[in-house]
Amino acid sequence: MLKVIIVEDQIDIREKLVTKITNYLIFEEIDAQVVLATDKPEEVISYVEVNPKDKYLFLLDIELIKDEYSGIELAEVLRRKLPFEVIVFLTSHSELSLIVLEHRISPLDYIVKSGDFESIMNSVRQDINRTMELLGVEDVVNKNYFTYVKRGRHYRILIEDIYYFEAVKDDSHLVMLHAKGRQVSLRENLIGLEERLADKGFYRCHKGYLANLSNIVTFSKRERLIYYDEEKTLVCPVAARKLRSVADRL
Structure with missing residues (x-):
């Protein structure tokens, strides 16, 4: 700080x-x-x-x-x-x-x-x-925070508050951050974020998604979905070929 x-x-x-x-x-x-x-x-x-x-x-x-x-x-x-x-x-x-x-x-x-x-x-x-x-x-900042730049200003968010990152279609350099109380578009790519957060509990569960496995409430192999809340409104898809590796990491 x-x-x-x-x-x-x-x-x-x-x-x-x-x-x-x-x-x-x-x-x-x-x-x-x-x-x-x-x-x-x-x-x-x-x-x-x-x-x-x-x-x-x-x-x-x-x-x-x-x-x-x-x-x-x-x-x-x-x-x-x-x-x-x-x-x-x-x-x-x-x-x-x-x-x-x-x-x-x-x-x-x-x-x-x-x-x-x-x-x-x-x-x-x-x-x-x-x-x-x-x-x-x-x-x-503390290492338990994810930091990012938006319009030239620096921000931080607790890693434990992040659900997942979603690649934006038609723009390989734009990613949506989904977290508690916020959704933010970032000038990032999933490859860079995957490397940056490799030791923070994140996993590339889908070509277009990087999920925080530490925050999962429910994982459905049948539906191929990760849920981040009991109401099942916060959802991250899982690719079929990634189902076993996600299950092994939980």
Whole structure:
């Protein structure tokens, strides 16, 4: 999971950022969370010292002046402790970016706090998605999750919530994911998914289907069908030549 930490001394901006970012992460089902929002640099330093191996995105106010730390000084401390984590600066003065260059902090972005708040959030959303890519989604998420990209954004779903993948006719690069509470079209193919999920309980039971055998409620050899619920509404077909191998795996 990506941990987002916000350091901003204007409480109204800080609270808006927390609310908007949290809503965005929930709505887009991104594996990230705002874990700290503060105007106290020492709280941030204490947090990362206790959790040094986590993945972070820091949103730091450049103009912050608090105790013995400025925003830039806090960034320097964080860069020494966590050289590969992502820092984004919030600033009311774009010219301050030149000062940051002198300190070799290498932030991902500078977001100017001017204009309407939605323009700030547009930049924040882009930076969250870029951070997920930079840190590597496979490292960020738990191995019990299946991750996928949809319209440039990263999502995850518990593997145990997946029923099966279905190849879409007339499009060899499109697959439907059937799972608890969702159906999603993915730019994937069954061969790649079969290799990716080989050790997760999935089996190619049919030319056009990759089934999660761990979720089966009923398997009917006579009907050549896998059922994923008692009502027999969630159904995955099985090819005749695959009947024995499916039965052997259950």
